[in-house]
Each structure stands twice: as structure tokens, then as C-alpha cells.
Amino acid sequence: MSNEVISELRKDYIYNLMIKGEREDGRAFNQYREITIDTNVIDKAEGSARVKLGDTHVVVGVKIQPGTPFPDTPDQGVIITNLELIPLASPVFEAGPPREDAIELARVTDRGVRESGALDLSKLCITPGEKVWMVFIDVHVLDDGGNIMDASALGAIAALMTAKLPASRFGLGDDSVVPLRDVPVSVTAVEIGGSIMLDPSMDEESIAGTKLTVTSNQAGELSAMQKSGVHPLTTEQINYIVDIAIEKAKEIREKFLVI
Amino acid sequence: MSKPEKLIADGVRLDGRKPDELRPIKIKVGVLNRADGSCYFEFGGNKVIAAVYGPREVHPRHMQKSTSAVVRYRYNMASFSVEERKRPGPDRRSIEVSKVSREALEPVIFQEYFPRSAIDIFVEILQADAGTRTAGINAASIALADAGIPMKSLVSSCAVGKIDDTLVLDLNKDEDNYGQADMPIAMTPEGNITLLQMDGHLSRDEFREALEMAKKGCTAIYEMQKSALMEKYSSQIEGDNNE
Numbered sequence: 001m002s003n004e005v006i007s008e009l010r011k012d013y014i015y016n017l018m019i020k021g022e023r024e025d026g027r028a029f030n031q032y033r034e035i036t037i038d039t040n041v042i043d044k045a046e047g048s049a050r051v052k053l054g055d056t057h058v059v060v061g062v063k064i065q066p067g068t069p070f071p072d073t074p075d076q077g078v079i080i081t082n083l084e085l086i087p088l089a090s091p092v093f094e095a096g097p098p099r100e101d102a103i104e105l106a107r108v109t110d111r112g113v114r115e116s117g118a119l120d121l122s123k124l125c126i127t128p129g130e131k132v133w134m135v136f137i138d139v140h141v142l143d144d145g146g147n148i149m150d151a152s153a154l155g156a157i158a159a160l161m162t163a164k165l166p167a168s169r170f171g172l173g174d175d176s177v178v179p180l181r182d183v184p185v186s187v188t189a190v191e192i193g194g195s196i197m198l199d200p201s202m203d204e205e206s207i208a209g210t211k212l213t214v215t216s217n218q219a220g221e222l223s224a225m226q227k228s229g230v231h232p233l234t235t236e237q238i239n240y241i242v243d244i245a246i247e248k249a250k251e252i253r254e255k256f257l258v259i
Numbered sequence: 260m261s262k263p264e265k266l267i268a269d270g271v272r273l274d275g276r277k278p279d280e281l282r283p284i285k286i287k288v289g290v291l292n293r294a295d296g297s298c299y300f301e302f303g304g305n306k307v308i309a310a311v312y313g314p315r316e317v318h319p320r321h322m323q324k325s326t327s328a329v330v331r332y333r334y335n336m337a338s339f340s341v342e343e344r345k346r347p348g349p350d351r352r353s354i355e356v357s358k359v360s361r362e363a364l365e366p367v368i369f370q371e372y373f374p375r376s377a378i379d380i381f382v383e384i385l386q387a388d389a390g391t392r393t394a395g396i397n398a399a400s401i402a403l404a405d406a407g408i409p410m411k412s413l414v415s416s417c418a419v420g421k422i423d424d425t426l427v428l429d430l431n432k433d434e435d436n437y438g439q440a441d442m443p444i445a446m447t448p449e450g451n452i453t454l455l456q457m458d459g460h461l462s463r464d465e466f467r468e469a470l471e472m473a474k475k476g477c478t479a480i481y482e483m484q485k486s487a488l489m490e491k492y493s494s495q496i497e498g499d500n501n502e
Contacts (some may be wrong), residue, residue, distance in 0.1 A: 104358055221460060221463070224459075230365040233452050234452070235450060238452060244464060
């Protein structure tokens with residue numbers, strides 16, 4: 001988990017609150033911080049979104065351009081997701097190539113979009129075997145206030161929902177909307193001393209033993225999951241998280257991600 | 260191979276297995292001379308070898324922790340382990356696999372016994388056939404025990420997936436490529452889950468069932484891991500008695 005340094009005193013404070021069923025910012029265990037999503041914030045990008053999740057702030061840009069398909073999927077478009085934890089966002093992030101935390105966040109964001117089938121890749125084919133649309137999802141974390149995971153997944157799908165295929169710029173006909181057919185939402189829970197809470201703040205995330213991210217689709221079914229962190233989880237805890245994550249995803253989708 | 264028409268027919272999979280049947284497993288403990296502990300693990304078509312070094316000095320020094328050992332895990336695929344040659348060296352996938360595998364094993368290691376030292380786990384995938392990370396974790400867990408690292412328990416790992424709308428244990432390559440879901444799990448014999456990943460498509464009920472199926476698979480693997488260790492170390496003890 002993060003390398004954030006947190007004082008023992010603060011740790012005790014959060015633990016003691018937790019035992020009383022409270023959180024430092026007054027939220028209930030299954031309550032998210034305030035979510036704000038603005039779309040089309042970058043004109044040069046084919047799609048973009050700025051997500052604020054409490055103090056966490058990310059900008060996701062989607063760039064789309066023609067390219068060569070992978071040899072094993074000659075008639076399918078390509079999704080490439082990248083996420084960087086740049087030093088601007090936190091005193092503990094360092095410049096340089098992405099490390100395992102950033103790579104994991106990027107890959108889990110990618111799996112949410114990919115495995116839910118949100119993007120209809122077959123409709124991103126221009127000439128089979130030669131030319132397909134390549135969709136680059138780039139997540140820029142600007143401020144780390146905890147739970148970058150959910151903010152970046154929200155940003156990715158929100159940016160895709162507003163994205164256009166820039167066909168006219170490449171002489172390939174008229175621009176059209178990106179073929180979307182599902183809206184996956186990731187919900188992350190942390191386990192702290194046996195209790196489960198959603199949408200961890202930075203402090204909660206630094207003292208949590210483990211995180212579980214559950215991505216579910218419109219039908220309320222699972223598309224991707226990732227446990228991250230060293231603390232084991234019991235079957236009961238996992239089943240509980242899956243249940244509340246699906247419910248919470250539905251709530252967030254209906255409120256913020258209406259097609 | 261292109262997508263077969265059916266991956267499972269009348270409850271029998273393409274390789275002849277039942278839905279809840281694991282692929283054949285072969286385990287050899289202590290196969291390397293230089294390493295402090297090692298294990299060769301065959302899991303169907305997967306051939307992996309794990310080595311453990313340590314506890315030993317930490318390089319670079321700034322990585323050391325003053326109150327516990329650092330555990331490092333390097334999952335590496337040989338360039339010849341897959342159909343299309345893999346470019347050697349770590350890529351984004353192997354960095355992620357290394358991270359989650361390390362986190363799958365860390366909870367059972369008494370890291371606080373060895374402050375300022377490193378426990379290094381190296382897993383080399385010699386041949387890949389779906390489920391390499393689970394094979395690697397199974398091998399690494401035995402290699403740790405073989406190295407004499409104090410552990411709370413072993414860790415056992417296998418995947419559950421969905422093919423043709425049927426849940427099956429331990430996907431092979433074709434089932435992984437053309438199936439609908441893949442969910443690798445690792446757990447301790449007490450049932451604590453230390454690795455959980457999923458991609459694809461599962462309903463809530465299917466997920467519950469899949470988790471139970473994975474538990475049974477892990478329990479079976481645990482028994483094999485235990486007997487492989489017993490085999491090596493009980494014969495050594497008998498040998499000592501005869502001298």
C-alpha cells in the first residue's frame with residue numbers, strides 16, 4: 001500500500017473511532033466522499049474527465065488514433081491504459097518510470113473497462129488486419145487524497161462516455177461516438193482491524209491492512225476484482241464487500257454516469 | 260488453436276477433466292544447490308521453479324526495514340515459456356503479478372524475526388500454460404519452508420473460471436483464452452484469502468460458488484505441498500537415524 005508516513009497517535013485515533021463505528025471525516029462505513037465529475041475539460045483530447053473524490057483529484061484524457069491491430073486480434077480495436085503517480089500529487093511520489101503501485105492501478109482500471117465489455121472493440125476496426133482505432137486512456141493523478149483507484153476508474157469511463165472517434169481528422173469519414181455498451185464502476189473497500197469501509201481517505205488507506213476493488217457492470221454482475229495489500233480476508237468479508245460494492249456501484253452509476 | 264465449438268460437453272472438458280478437477284501436479288523440493296530453499300512445481304503444462312535466498316543482507320541498503328525483514332518476489336517468464344517469444348525482462352504484467360504474489364505470501368512469514376534483512380523469492384516460469392502465478396505461489400510457499408523461513412502456514416493457490424457458462428477449477432490455456440472468467444485465489448489452510456483477482460464475467464451467485472470451488476482446490480493442493488515436504492524431510496530424519 002502507500003508509503004505515506006502516519007503517526008502512531010493518528011493511527012490510534014482512527015482505530016478508536018472505528019471501534020465506535022465512526023470515521024475521522026464523519027462518514028458512515030459505506031459512505032463515499034463527495035464526487036464531482038466534469039467532462040470535456042481538455043479540448044485537445046478526444047474525451048476527458050476531471051474527477052474529484054473528496055480530496056482526491058484526477059484528470060483522465062482519452063486520445064484515439066488509428067494504428068495496427070495485434071496479430072491475434074486483427075479485427076479488434078486496442079485499449080491502452082496508463083496511470084502515473086507524478087510527484088506533483090503527493091510528497092511520497094517520485095519521478096521516473098511507473099512502479100508497481102502505479103502499474104497495478106493502471107491495470108485494474110484497464111481491466112474494469114476491458115472485461116466489462118464497455119468498449120465494443122469489434123466496432124473499432126477500420127480495415128481488418130491493417131488499421132484499427134487505438135484508444136489510449138491516460139490517468140493523471142493531481143492530488144492524492146486516498147482511493148485513487150475508484151477516482152481513476154470513474155474518470156476513465158466518464159471520459160470514454162464523452163469521447164469521439166476523430167475520423168475526419170484522419171480522412172476516415174465523419175466523426176462518431178465511441179461504441180460504448182456498458183458502464184463499469186469500481187468500488188474499493190479497505191479492511192481496518194476487522195471492519196470494512198468504502199472509499200478510504202488517505203489516512204485510512206495508509207493504515208489499512210488490505211484493499212479490495214470490485215468492478216461491476218450495469219447488470220450488477222462482476223467484471224473485475226483485485227485484492228491489494230498484505231492482510232488476508234475471510235470469505236465472509238469478501239462476500240460482504242462484493243454485496244455492498246455492487247449496490248454502491250449502482251448508486252454511483254445512476255447518479256453520475258447516465259448515458 | 261481457434262476457438263473450439265464447445266469447451267465442455269456432458270460435464271467433460273477438452274482435456275478430459277471434470278469441472279472440479281485439478282490438472283496433474285508434480286512437486287520436487289530442494290532442487291537447487293545454491294539457493295537456501297527451492298522447489299520445482301509442475302501444474303498441468305506449467306513448469307515453474309522457485310528459489311528462496313535469505314534472510315540475508317539488504318541491497319540496496321535504503322530498502323531495509325528496522326523492525327522486520329523485507330520480502331521481495333520476482334516473477335519472471337522465460338522467453339521460451341510461451342508460444343510467441345516473450346521479450347526478456349520485467350514487463351507491466353510481471354510487475355503486477357510479482358506484487359500480488361508477494362502480498363499472497365507475506366502474511367504467513369514471520370518477518371519481524373529478521374529486522375534489517377531481506378527474504379528474496381525468485382520464481383522462474385519455464386513453461387506457461389495458464390495459471391502461472393498460482394503455480395509460482397505454490398512453488399514459492401514450499402521453497403520458503405525448504406529454506407527454513409519461519410512461517411505460520413503454507414499458502415496454496417489455484418484458479419477458478421467459467422467456460423460455456425459452467426464454473427470450472429484450474430483453467431488450462433484454451434479455457435483461459437476462450438472462457439468467460441478467470442479468478443486466481445491463494446489461501447492459507449485456515450481459509451484466509453491472501454490473493455484474489457478476477458476478470459471476466461461472473462454473477463454474484465457464481466462468484467460465491469467459485470470461491471467455494473477454489474477453496475476445495477487449494478485444500479487439495481495444500482495436502483500435496485505438505486506431503487512433498489514430508490517426503491523430503493522425513494527421509495532425511497530416517498537417514499540420520501541409520502548412521
